[in-house]
Amino acid sequence: MNAADFFRADFRQHLRVVEDAMLGLEMAYQQLxxxxxxxxxxxxxxxxxxxxxxxxxxxxxxxxxxxxxxxxRKPFAAIALTTDTSCLTAIGNDxxxxxxxxxxxxxxxxxxxxxxxxxxxxxxxxxxxxxVAAKELGAITAAFxxxxxxxxxxxxxxxxxxPSKETPRIQEVHILLGHSLCGFVEAQLAN
Numbered sequence: 282m283n284a285a286d287f288f289r290a291d292f293r294q295h296l297r298v299v300e301d302a303m304l305g306l307e308m309a310y311q312q313l314x315x316x317x318x319x320x321x322x323x324x325x326x327x328x329x330x331x332x333x334x335x336x337x338x339x340x341x342x343x344x345x346x347x348x349x350x351x352x353x354r355k356p357f358a359a360i361a362l363t364t365d366t367s368c369l370t371a372i373g374n375d376x377x378x379x380x381x382x383x384x385x386x387x388x389x390x391x392x393x394x395x396x397x398x399x400x401x402x403x404x405x406x407x408x409x410x411x412x413v414a415a416k417e418l419g420a421i422t423a424a425f426x427x428x429x430x431x432x433x434x435x436x437x438x439x440x441x442x443x444p445s446k447e448t449p450r451i452q453e454v455h456i457l458l459g460h461s462l463c464g465f466v467e468a469q470l471a472n
Contacts, residue, residue, distance in 0.1 A: 298450040299457065302443050310458065313423055313439040314465050320395045320421065321470060326358035328390055330382045330411055331399030331425075334452050336363035338399055338425075342459040350463045354471040360389070362411070382411025392419030400424065401451045403431020403442070412436050425458060427451030 282290070320327060327346060329339035339361040346359035362385045363369070372384050382398070390396055396415035398408040403426035412422045413436065423439035424430075428451075430442040443454040 294447070295450060295453060298443065298445045298447070298454055301445070302454045302458075305444055306441055306458070309439060309441050310461070313441065314462055316395060316421055316423070316439060317462060317466050318469055320393070321357050321466065323393055324358070325391070325393035325395065326360065328360055328362060328386065328394055328396045328415070328420075329399065330362040330385075330397075331408060332405055334448070335399035335401060335405075335408075335425075335455070336361070338452060338455050338459065339363050339397075341456065342397075342463065345460065345463045346466070350460070350467050352467050352471045354467060357466065357470070362386070362389075379406045379410055381407045383407070383414045386411050386414040386418070386420075390415050390418050390420050394420045395423060396420050397423045397425065398433060398437070399426075399455060400431065400433055401427045401448045401455075403428065403433035405433075409433055409436060425455045 329343045331339045340363055343359040343361040346357040362382050369381060372381050376384060386396060396412060398412045400408045409432055415422050422437040424433045424437045425441050426433050427443040428446045430440060434440040434442055441458055443451045445451050
């Protein structure tokens with residue numbers, strides 16, 4: 282396969298997954314969008330976390346809420362639990378990698394907050410433990426996942442499960458969903 286054929290095949294696959302997500306996730310998206318509005322209106326925060334590419338997505342989306350998306354406006358309280366290397370390495374070394382997000386949630390999350398775990402497989406143990414800890418604190422929980430949703434889909438209040446088994450396609454739609462949610466919240470709350 283030459284570069285042109287690969288390009289077209291990749292983009293066609295992306296478009297199919299986006300179309301399937303658009304048709305299958307609208308209700309879940311609407312519910313999470315309303316929850317985000319409620320969280321920010323009550324001065325809560327959104328806490329994002331995930332591993333690898335999902336860690337990068339967590340940081341990306343937290344930044345979009347905190348700084349700006351399309352509009353210059355007040356910041357929306359959002360953090361990613363993947364940025365503090367001293368904390369991450371201490372937890373990993375002293376308590377174990379599986380407790381990476383759980384420990385930070387125990388310290389930073391409250392019942393006013395929304396915890397969003399990102400896992401393409403839906404089976405990342407440290408993401409699951411973080412979401413369980415958030416739920417125990419009374420926070421609202423959500424997950425961005427893929428495939429069949431894995432274990433994560435039944436643990437959260439809101440599950441946006443991308444209908445694909447291909448990690449790159451899942452991650453592309455996770456960013457699309459996050460951008461769309463940020464744009465919606467910004468349009469509703471910017472003034």
